[in-house]
Structure formats: structure tokens, C-alpha cells
Amino acid sequence: MNLTKKSFINGQWITTTGETFASHNPVTNQAIEQFNSASVDDGKEAVLGAKLSFNAFKNLSGLERASLLEQIAVEIEALGDDLLNTANDETGLGLVRLTGERGRTCNQIRAFATMLKEGSWVRATIDTADANRTPPKPDLRRMLRPIGPVLVFPASNFPLAFGVLGGDTASALAAGNPVVIKAHPAHPATSELCMLAAERALIKCGIASNTIAMVQGSSLELAQSLVVNEAIQAIGFTGSLQAGRSIMDLAATRATPIPVYAEMGSTNPVFITPDALTKRGSDIANGLAASIAMGTGQFCTSPGVIVTLKNAQFEHQLTDAINSANQGYLLHPSIATGLKKSVSSLVNNDNVEVLAGTTLAEDSLKTPNSLIATSANAFLADDSLHEEAFGPISLLVNCQNEAELIAVADAIHGNLTATIHCQDEDALAQPLAQSLENHVGRLIVNGYPTGVEVCASQQHSGPYPACSSPATTSVGSDAISRFTRFIAYQDMPQALLPVELRDDNTLQVLRQVNNHVQNAAL
Amino acid sequence: MNLTKKSFINGQWITTTGETFASHNPVTNQAIEQFNSASVDDGKEAVLGAKLSFNAFKNLSGLERASLLEQIAVEIEALGDDLLNTANDETGLGLVRLTGERGRTCNQIRAFATMLKEGSWVRATIDTADANRTPPKPDLRRMLRPIGPVLVFPASNFPLAFGVLGGDTASALAAGNPVVIKAHPAHPATSELCMLAAERALIKCGIASNTIAMVQGSSLELAQSLVVNEAIQAIGFTGSLQAGRSIMDLAATRATPIPVYAEMGSTNPVFITPDALTKRGSDIANGLAASIAMGTGQFCTSPGVIVTLKNAQFEHQLTDAINSANQGYLLHPSIATGLKKSVSSLVNNDNVEVLAGTTLAEDSLKTPNSLIATSANAFLADDSLHEEAFGPISLLVNCQNEAELIAVADAIHGNLTATIHCQDEDALAQPLAQSLENHVGRLIVNGYPTGVEVCASQQHSGPYPACSSPATTSVGSDAISRFTRFIAYQDMPQALLPVELRDDNTLQVLRQVNNHVQNAAL
Known part of the structure; x- marks a missing residue:
């Protein structure tokens, strides 16, 4: 397979700087090949x-x-095994996982296509005129419309589903926006293949090739220049809290501030009631260990905090299960560096006890699954224990009593998810749910936070620091709303209106007309 | 009528600082009476x-x-003439206008009540479980939920409709959030009366009195301390670009950044095609003059820019109409100071010609209606000509040809509205509409931007600098969405779910169930 190792800018594969960066194989822990870095001017050209x-x-x-x-x-599917093998070389995630991820990626793209064909997603609302009212009532019609060029920063942990043609790009395109993708430097070959697929699709559909651009490079300067480019109207990001907050802060300084949809750090706490612990402790321990080790702990929804009453038997079960779970590879040396820093801070904390793992190899990205423990009092007093450690590690927070369990629930920071393990008629379920919903985007009962269903009811978001924009979601059909805004048209002639707002409603979309939902013509 | 001249904090009328500020009568241009300023600690107590x-x-x-x-x-209506007379003393807007505004204020509050009783506004979505799928599909249910304490900065130009109990407060309460209102210092007595009405309503409904707080004061320090209070979850603001941007910037520096819904500066450009000018020039001149003078030009949607082909007859008609329009009072000396600064900058611009007004009195807030003119070239080259001048003044942008008209449309900044005056089969209507919708929240044909209908299809927002959050609206029923976020519940027992998501759907709200909209039980 021949790659250009260039960026796709204004409809052409180009490079100008002469600077390069290397792709990396996590399994061999060796560099693979060099890719050309785009310049700041290349980035400007892509946005233009x-x-x-x-x-x-x-x-x-x-x-x-x-x-x-x-x-x-x-076109993604037509890339065949080349795409899977390339992604596996660059991520070490394995062909089974990557085959599944490719399916999810194509499914979510097709789900947006289905929404577009049906048409009701634009939330059309019509209030008809009343000339006899004093003052006369105008005709007002409102719907979601695209906003302009969207900048996407794909994630390292989902090279396909949150990659160049992942959820952010798909939802921005679906809404009607051109997209500029700053490819993640951890998987440049995978990114180029995806961009090639997109280029072929644009050409076959007769759509201008500058509608989608992909910029390769690893420099901070390039990324920052894209964030402050005044033609960019919104930003989608998935990654670390540090990087996400720096984008939020930079975007806030623009002459024209824009929305940043950043999905960042989350510890996804799992609360286990005493009743559930007694009845299902062993099952829960096994379920948690599988969830923690899944994808080498590199999921946004990996359970990083477990809260329960102190129980020696459960500690042993969980420790055993975590020691028995499969070990995988971290995606990239920079993730290993981050995890080592987090682990070091935790094991050097006087109030933390190591139960499993925590010793990371110096010369390999293969990583043990880790479990550490602390007390509720320590957790409540020490903000550093609330921070995400990205990788296969979880913190067991041992409470003395039910009041401490509730106090910990009240104190958790913004998270994508929280989980409650409880029994039927469990008196703790209601107060835990009431408290936890204030801090999360998704509340799970008797399940595990990994596994994010792609559907209309999904909410993949949560209060800061989980996300910059807790009201929106980056997974599920409503992800499209992020890259739109409402426009109202007052007394607009039929011919000038978008088709979804015209009297004849040829698409038969559901509309709210004079406060009644219907799909009829006017 | 006896006023406490205090703040309503944590359910009590209190003051602590000893510092005071004065209310002001715009018609007499004299101070009325002193009010107690709340301290920073009072503000903290209100938020707590x-x-x-x-x-x-x-x-x-x-x-x-x-x-x-x-x-x-x-309770607002029960305040009777006291409220109207007090608001008139503090704003000079006149009893006719204020009676209408009170009606609008109560109507929009009742419109939210109607939405709550109907219930579908929560946008409930349900995807039911499928245990036979691999992997098993969970039960997911999602709806809009409240977010926590909301901080509201009311506007000076609508003492009731965007006052203490105006649209921001009503929508935040409707969504289920406690509200802390930093009352506008331009009308403290009106604010206290509204807070008294709210207190009575809370007591009669048996709801805790600390659910709504009102903080009086004019110090920047007090306002800023509220913006950075970490318990505040969102901010609603209506006012100047300078104040709005400073709130946006400060909120962005918080440990936990929050959404700021700021409605700020807008010039609401009105484009007139050559055909419309020929056929209806005189009518349009009269309509524009009435719209410019309405409310002494102190509407967010006042037409501050008029764009047309240069036409001496229309200039005369518009000048005459503006000279004949009623003159009113500016709301406050600080608005007069701002308008004088804007007018001074404009009349000292070499590329601007004064056609009417512009000489503001030194000792009175009664204000002439003003019209100035410039060329399209000057407008395109000079960003200062795009800035809002808040008051009864408009800038006529004279174009040489249709290409310049389109170029000006392409160049306008973010605005709440744009208007097109055109004729049937007017070839310019489509390109103007295509360009202008990229810059505004509401596009009007053959009307005037003042007069903002309160209904589901209203969009009172627009790209920055008109608003901080162009995707949302501060007028109309969807204003409630600003103070909510989606929460998804996964495999949650019926008893723990909000009623709108339970199988039995006792409220019969419209829900999207497995991608079909229905109001049936499951």
C-alpha cells in the first residue's frame, strides 16, 4: 500500500514544511515510518x-x-484489510476489536444518513401569521441549520470510530458543514487511508473536494493556529483534560469566540450498595475487572473509581479478578508517560494502598492491570484522588458506613457516567441516584460503564471536567445538534425557505405547527 | 408603597454593607432614592x-x-399600578409601553407554565433493551433535566420582560433551577417589587424561599464574584457587548467553566433591493423611522444599519420621517454617555455624513432621532462602522450597484436579525437571503426587526457579537433549553426514573420510542 504521507488540503495532497514526525507500533514499541507535517500556512489554506x-x-x-x-x-469498507492492518500496526488494539470498531464507525455514519433521509432532525417549528391580531402576528418558521467550517481533533483511543471519519466528522458533515480534521499524530497512516476514502466519496458524489480537509502534524503551533482561525465556527475534540482545557481557553480568547465540544477526563465511579455487595459481590468483581481491562483501560468510560463499604472478601475477589484479566498495550509512549505519572502520584500518596499491578515496564507498552485502595475520608479530602488515570487502573474507595457512601456520591466531580449496583427495594438506590445524576451525563444501574450504545437516547457527556458542554452529546444521533444553530425566517416567501419549512412539506418531516406536532402539509 | 431597599438573600430581606446606590428618573434626569448594596459575602450567601x-x-x-x-x-398583576408607576419613574418608558410589557412578561411566564403542564418539552427519548442482540442492548432513556443554580443579569431596556422576573428567570425556573438575580442598578425599586411578587408566590406554593434570590448593587466586584462562584451552573445576560464579553471571559477562567448565554450588540441591518426602493421607498422610509424611534432606539433589534443603492429621494424621505418621529428619553445617564461616545466616533469619521439629529443634550436624557450616511466602500473598509450605537440612530449605507449590496451582506458581523425588502420575483432576494442567513438568528422579509414575537418559532440570538451562544434563543419557548442538560438513564428501575421516562407515561408526553414519535405507554 502506497501512502502519500501528506495532508489533504483544499482538495489536494500537499506538503510544504519538510518537517516530519513518526508513526509508532505499540506492540514492538518502535517507530514505523515518517509522515510530513503540515505548516501553519497549510492549515490556513485548509480552512480557507x-x-x-x-x-x-x-x-x-x-x-x-x-x-x-x-x-x-x-469507501471505508472498500479499504478492506489494509485499513484494519494499518490501524492495528499503529494502535495494537487487535484485529477483532478493530473489525468491530470499523463496523461501529460505518454504522454511525449510516445512522446519520438515515436521519437525513427522514428529515425530522431539523426540529422544524412553524407559527403561522394572524393578520387580525393587534399587533398583526407574523409568520415565523425555525429550524436547525449548519454553521460553517468545523474543526475536529480526533481521539487516539478510537482510531476509526473517533478518527478522521469518526463521530465528530460524521455529525458535522451530516449537519451540512465543511470539516477540517487535525489528524491525531498517533495514527497517521490510518488517518490518511480514511481521508482517501472520504476523497473518493466526495468525487463520486460530485461534491467539491475542499469540503473535507485533513491536516497531519504533531506541532502545538499548528493545532493552535487552527483553533484561533476566525473562519472556524466550532470545534470537536476528544482527548485529555489538559489538552481539552487548553483548546477551550484558547478558543475563549478569539475575537469571535466559538463553541468547543471537548470530551475529556472521566473516572466513571461505580457505587455498590451493601446489599448488592452481599448478594453479588463476586459477580460484580469479575464484571468490574473485565470493564477495567477492556481496551487496556483506554476507554472514556473505563471505571476508574469503585465505591463500597469496606469488605475484605470483595477486595480479594476484585484483586484476583484484576490480576487474572488480560493485559494489553497502551496506545502510544505519551499515554504510558501519562499513566506512569498518575500511578506515581497515587502510590506515593500516604492514604493509598496498592492491591494489584502499578509497576509499569520501562521498555514495553504492555501494561499490568492495577487496583489501589483508599478510604472515603481520604477521597473526600484530596482532590488529586478524583483525577482520571488513563489506563487499566481503578481506585477502590472504602467507606465505613452508608453515610460515607452518600457523602462520596455528593462529592464526585463531573463525569461521563456513574453506576449504581443495588438490589430490588434497596433503600440506598434512590438517594444515590438523586445525588449522582447531578454530576454525570449517564446513570447506569447494575451494569458497567464501558460499552457506549450508539442510539438516540445515548448521552455521552457530563459536567466539567468530563466535557466542556454538558448539554450536548458526542455519541448518538443528537451529536449532530452540536454543529447547528437555529435560524428563524419571518414572513419569508415559500421559494426562499428551506424545503423543511415550506407549506407543502414534500419530505413529510415532523414539524411543530402552531404548537401541534404533525407531518402534514399546511 | 414602602420598599425595604434591601436584597432578598437565602429567603430573607437583608443588607450588610452600609454602601448605597441611587435610582434615577430619566425624565427629570434626577436621582430618586438610595438603595442598599449587597456585599460580596451577601452574594455568596444567596448562591449557597x-x-x-x-x-x-x-x-x-x-x-x-x-x-x-x-x-x-x-402576583405581578396584583402589584397593579404601583409596579407600572415605579417602572415608569425609573425608566421613562411611559405607561402605555410598560402596561404592554407587563402583559408580555406575564404571558411568557404563563407560556412556560403551559409547556410544563403539557410536558413534551423535555424531549424524552427511549430505546428499549434487546437481550438477544450480541452484545445485549441496554435500555436507555434520555431527557432534559435541570442543571442547578442559574445566575441572571437582567437588562436595562426591558425592566419587566427582561427584568427580575423576565424571560431568563422564567425559563430557568421553568426548567427546575434555583435562580440568583443580580438586579440591574438602573431600576432597583422595580426589581424589589418583582422580587416581592416572587417571594409571595414561593410562600403560597410552599416552595423554599431560597429558591429565588435577588442581589441589589452597582459594584463590579459584586457582579464578578457571582460569575466566578463555583456553585453557579449557567449565566443569562442581556446588555452591552462590553459587559457581556467581560462575563464570558471571566466565566472561561473558572475552575469549572460554565455556559454564558449573553445577548449583546446587534445592528440589525435592513437591505432594500432597487425594485423595492422604486415601488415602496416612501413606505419603507416611514416604517424604518418608526422602528428606529421605537423605545428611543433602545431595542436589541433596533435597525441600526440600512443598506440600499444610493437614491436621493429615499434619503430625503427617510431623513424627513426620522425628523418627524417621536423623541423619547434614554433609560439612564450611562446609556447617554455610551450613545454620545458612539455618535462622536461616527460624526468624526471622514466617511460619514450627518443627515438628521446627532446633537445630544447635556442636561437632559430626551434624545433626537439620528440618521447618518456612508458609502459601501467605507463600510466595507472600516470595522468601527459595524459597531452598535445603542439609541435612536441608524447608518444608511449607500451602494453604487447590486454587487456592492451583496458585498455588504457578505461582510456584516453577527447579528440578531437581518431584513430584506424586496418585490415578488426579485432576483436579488435569493442571493441576499443566502448570504445574510450565515450572519443572523432571524431573517425577515418585508418587515421591520423591532417587535419580537414570543412563540415556539422565535429565534432571538445570532452569531457573535450578537450573542455568546448562537445555537440557543433567549426569547420563545425554546429559551428553557439553555438551562438544562440531557441525562441518560441506563437499565434504571421504573421507580427511579423521572415520570416522563416511565413505561406508563401518565403525562402522555410525546416521546421518541425506538425512533418513532408517540405519546402512548410502553
Whole structure:
């Protein structure tokens, strides 16, 4: 397979700087090959191309945008084993996982296409005129519309599902926006293959090639120049709290501030009531160990905190299960560096006891699964124990009594998820749920936080520091809303209105007309 | 009428500082009376009270919150002429306008109550479980939920409709959030009367009095301390770009950044095609003059820019109409200072010609209506000509040809509204609409931007600098969404779910169940 090792900018594969960066194989822990870094000027050119494509792209019908998305999914699949093997070389995630992830990636792209074909997602609302009212009531019609070029920073931990053609790109395109993707430097070959698939789809659909751009490079300067580019209208990001907050802070300094949709750190605490511990402690220990080790702990929803009443038997069960769980590879040396820093801070904390793992290899990215323990009092007093350690590690918070369990629930920071393990008629379930929902985007009962269903009811978000924008979601069909804004049209002639707002409603979309939901023509 | 001249904090009328500030009568241009300023500690206490009230308030049913809102409207009306006379003393807006504004204020509060009673606004979505799928599909249910204490900065230009019990407070309460209001120092007596109405409603409904707090004062330190209070979860603001941006910037520095919904500066450009100018120039001139002078130009949607082909007859008609329009009073000396600064910058601009008004009195807040003119070239080259001048003044941008008209449309900054005056089959209507919708929240055809209908289809927002959050609206029923976030519940027992998500759907709310919209039980 021949790669250009360049960036796709304004419809062309180009490079200008002469600077390069290396891809890396986590299993061998060796560099693979060099890729060209785009310059700051290349980035400007990519954004300019996206800006110029906007007025044509926003006016494509939903059916035309759906065809583009479906063709993108076809082109991803047409990459065949090349894509899976390349992604495996760059991530070490294994072909089984990556095959599943490719399926999810194409499914979520096709799910947006299905939404576009159906059409009701634009939330059309119509209030008709009343000339006899004093003052006369105008005709007002409102729907979601695209916003302009969107900048996407893909994640390292999902090279496909949150990669170049992952959820952020798919939802931004679905909404009608050009997209500039700053590819993650941890998997540049995978990124180039995905961009090639997108280029082929654009050409086959007759859509301008500058509608999607992909910029390769590892420099902070390049990333920052894209964030402050005034033509960018919104940013999607998945990654660390440190990187996400720096993007939020930089975007806030722009002459024209824009929304940043950053999905960042989360410890996904799991609370186990005394009743559940007694009845199902062993099962829960095994379930937790599998969830912690899954994907080498590199999931946004990995359970990083477990809260229960102190119980020696459960500690032993959980420790055994974690010691028995499969060991995998961290994605990249920078993730190993981050995890070592987190582990070092934890094991050097006087109030923390090591139960399993924590000794990371110096010359390999293969990583033990770790379990450490602390007391509720220590957890409540020490903010550093609330921070995410990204990798296969979890902190067991031992409470003395039920009041401490509730106090810990009240004190958790913003998270993507919280989980309650409880029994039927469990008196602790209700107070735990009442407290935990204030801090999370998704509340799970008797399950595990890993495994994020892609559907309309999914909410993959949560209060800061989990996310920058707790009201929105980055997974599920409502992810499209992030890259839209409502526009109202007052007394607009039919011919000038978007089709979803015209009297004849040829698409038969559901609309709220004079406060009643219907799909009829007016 | 006896006023406490204090702040309502944690359910009590209190003051601690001894510092005071004066209310002001715009018609006499004299101070009226002194009010006590709350201290920074008072502000903290108000937020703490609101925080403590949250868990009880969020669990009230929609019917219970609707009763509170309806009682608030009743208590506002029960204030009778005292409220109207007090607001007139503090704003000079006149009893006719203020009577209308009181009606609008109570209508919008009752409209939220109606939404709560109907219940579908929570956008409930349900995806049911499928145990036979591999992996098993969980049961996921998602809806909008309240977020916690909301800080509201009311506007000076709508002492009732965007005052202490205006749209921001009403929508935040409707969503289930406690509210802390930093009353506008331009109308403290009006604010106290509104807070008294709210207190009476809370007591009659048996809801904790710390659910709503009102903090009086004019110090920057007090306002800033509220913005950075970590218990505040979102901020609503209506006012100047300078003040709004400073709140955005300060909120972005918080340990936990929060959304700021700021409605700020807008020039609401009105474009007139050559055809419309020929056929209806005189009518449009009269309509524009009335819109510019309305409320002494102190509307967010006042038409501050008029764009057309240069036409001497229209200039004369518009100048005459503006000279003939009623003159009113500016709301406050600080608004007069701001307008004088804007006018001075404009009349000293070499590329601007004065057609009417611009000479503001030194000792009175009664203000002439003003019209100035410039060329399209000057407008395109000079960002200062795009800035809002808050008051009864408009800038006529004279174009040489249709290409310049389109170029000006492409160049306008973010605005709440843009308006197109055109004729049937007007070839310019489509390109103008395509360009202008990229910059505004509401696009109007053959009307005037003042007059903001309160309904589901209203979008009172727009790209920065008009608003901080162009995707949301501060007027209309969707204003409630700003103070919510989605929460998903996974495999949650029926008894722990909010009623809107339970199988039996006793409220019969519209829900999307497995991708189909219905109001049936499961």
C-alpha cells in the first residue's frame, strides 16, 4: 500500500514544511515510518478551502448529504484489510476489536444518513401569521441549520470510530458543514487511508473536494493556529483534560469566540450498595475487572473509581479478578508517560494502598492491570484522588458506613457516567441516584460503564471536567445538534425557505405547527 | 408603597454593607432614592441558599413548577399600578409601553407554565433493551433535566420582560433551577417589587424561599464574584457587548467553566433591493423611522444599519420621517454617555455624513432621532462602522450597484436579525437571503426587526457579537433549553426514573420510542 504521507488540503495532497514526525507500533514499541507535517500556512489554506465550500455544501438537500455519508461508509469498507492492518500496526488494539470498531464507525455514519433521509432532525417549528391580531402576528418558521467550517481533533483511543471519519466528522458533515480534521499524530497512516476514502466519496458524489480537509502534524503551533482561525465556527475534540482545557481557553480568547465540544477526563465511579455487595459481590468483581481491562483501560468510560463499604472478601475477589484479566498495550509512549505519572502520584500518596499491578515496564507498552485502595475520608479530602488515570487502573474507595457512601456520591466531580449496583427495594438506590445524576451525563444501574450504545437516547457527556458542554452529546444521533444553530425566517416567501419549512412539506418531516406536532402539509 | 431597599438573600430581606446606590428618573434626569448594596459575602450567601434548594426544587413535578410560575404572574398583576408607576419613574418608558410589557412578561411566564403542564418539552427519548442482540442492548432513556443554580443579569431596556422576573428567570425556573438575580442598578425599586411578587408566590406554593434570590448593587466586584462562584451552573445576560464579553471571559477562567448565554450588540441591518426602493421607498422610509424611534432606539433589534443603492429621494424621505418621529428619553445617564461616545466616533469619521439629529443634550436624557450616511466602500473598509450605537440612530449605507449590496451582506458581523425588502420575483432576494442567513438568528422579509414575537418559532440570538451562544434563543419557548442538560438513564428501575421516562407515561408526553414519535405507554 502506497501512502502519500501528506495532508489533504483544499482538495489536494500537499506538503510544504519538510518537517516530519513518526508513526509508532505499540506492540514492538518502535517507530514505523515518517509522515510530513503540515505548516501553519497549510492549515490556513485548509480552512480557507472549507470556508469557500460552505455555501454550496449547506444547500445540498438532506438526500444528497445522506448519499455522501453512505458513500463514505462504502469507501471505508472498500479499504478492506489494509485499513484494519494499518490501524492495528499503529494502535495494537487487535484485529477483532478493530473489525468491530470499523463496523461501529460505518454504522454511525449510516445512522446519520438515515436521519437525513427522514428529515425530522431539523426540529422544524412553524407559527403561522394572524393578520387580525393587534399587533398583526407574523409568520415565523425555525429550524436547525449548519454553521460553517468545523474543526475536529480526533481521539487516539478510537482510531476509526473517533478518527478522521469518526463521530465528530460524521455529525458535522451530516449537519451540512465543511470539516477540517487535525489528524491525531498517533495514527497517521490510518488517518490518511480514511481521508482517501472520504476523497473518493466526495468525487463520486460530485461534491467539491475542499469540503473535507485533513491536516497531519504533531506541532502545538499548528493545532493552535487552527483553533484561533476566525473562519472556524466550532470545534470537536476528544482527548485529555489538559489538552481539552487548553483548546477551550484558547478558543475563549478569539475575537469571535466559538463553541468547543471537548470530551475529556472521566473516572466513571461505580457505587455498590451493601446489599448488592452481599448478594453479588463476586459477580460484580469479575464484571468490574473485565470493564477495567477492556481496551487496556483506554476507554472514556473505563471505571476508574469503585465505591463500597469496606469488605475484605470483595477486595480479594476484585484483586484476583484484576490480576487474572488480560493485559494489553497502551496506545502510544505519551499515554504510558501519562499513566506512569498518575500511578506515581497515587502510590506515593500516604492514604493509598496498592492491591494489584502499578509497576509499569520501562521498555514495553504492555501494561499490568492495577487496583489501589483508599478510604472515603481520604477521597473526600484530596482532590488529586478524583483525577482520571488513563489506563487499566481503578481506585477502590472504602467507606465505613452508608453515610460515607452518600457523602462520596455528593462529592464526585463531573463525569461521563456513574453506576449504581443495588438490589430490588434497596433503600440506598434512590438517594444515590438523586445525588449522582447531578454530576454525570449517564446513570447506569447494575451494569458497567464501558460499552457506549450508539442510539438516540445515548448521552455521552457530563459536567466539567468530563466535557466542556454538558448539554450536548458526542455519541448518538443528537451529536449532530452540536454543529447547528437555529435560524428563524419571518414572513419569508415559500421559494426562499428551506424545503423543511415550506407549506407543502414534500419530505413529510415532523414539524411543530402552531404548537401541534404533525407531518402534514399546511 | 414602602420598599425595604434591601436584597432578598437565602429567603430573607437583608443588607450588610452600609454602601448605597441611587435610582434615577430619566425624565427629570434626577436621582430618586438610595438603595442598599449587597456585599460580596451577601452574594455568596444567596448562591449557597440557591444551591441548597436545588435537590428539592428539581424534583417538583412539572405541574408544581407550573403552579409556581402561574402564581408569580398573578402576583405581578396584583402589584397593579404601583409596579407600572415605579417602572415608569425609573425608566421613562411611559405607561402605555410598560402596561404592554407587563402583559408580555406575564404571558411568557404563563407560556412556560403551559409547556410544563403539557410536558413534551423535555424531549424524552427511549430505546428499549434487546437481550438477544450480541452484545445485549441496554435500555436507555434520555431527557432534559435541570442543571442547578442559574445566575441572571437582567437588562436595562426591558425592566419587566427582561427584568427580575423576565424571560431568563422564567425559563430557568421553568426548567427546575434555583435562580440568583443580580438586579440591574438602573431600576432597583422595580426589581424589589418583582422580587416581592416572587417571594409571595414561593410562600403560597410552599416552595423554599431560597429558591429565588435577588442581589441589589452597582459594584463590579459584586457582579464578578457571582460569575466566578463555583456553585453557579449557567449565566443569562442581556446588555452591552462590553459587559457581556467581560462575563464570558471571566466565566472561561473558572475552575469549572460554565455556559454564558449573553445577548449583546446587534445592528440589525435592513437591505432594500432597487425594485423595492422604486415601488415602496416612501413606505419603507416611514416604517424604518418608526422602528428606529421605537423605545428611543433602545431595542436589541433596533435597525441600526440600512443598506440600499444610493437614491436621493429615499434619503430625503427617510431623513424627513426620522425628523418627524417621536423623541423619547434614554433609560439612564450611562446609556447617554455610551450613545454620545458612539455618535462622536461616527460624526468624526471622514466617511460619514450627518443627515438628521446627532446633537445630544447635556442636561437632559430626551434624545433626537439620528440618521447618518456612508458609502459601501467605507463600510466595507472600516470595522468601527459595524459597531452598535445603542439609541435612536441608524447608518444608511449607500451602494453604487447590486454587487456592492451583496458585498455588504457578505461582510456584516453577527447579528440578531437581518431584513430584506424586496418585490415578488426579485432576483436579488435569493442571493441576499443566502448570504445574510450565515450572519443572523432571524431573517425577515418585508418587515421591520423591532417587535419580537414570543412563540415556539422565535429565534432571538445570532452569531457573535450578537450573542455568546448562537445555537440557543433567549426569547420563545425554546429559551428553557439553555438551562438544562440531557441525562441518560441506563437499565434504571421504573421507580427511579423521572415520570416522563416511565413505561406508563401518565403525562402522555410525546416521546421518541425506538425512533418513532408517540405519546402512548410502553
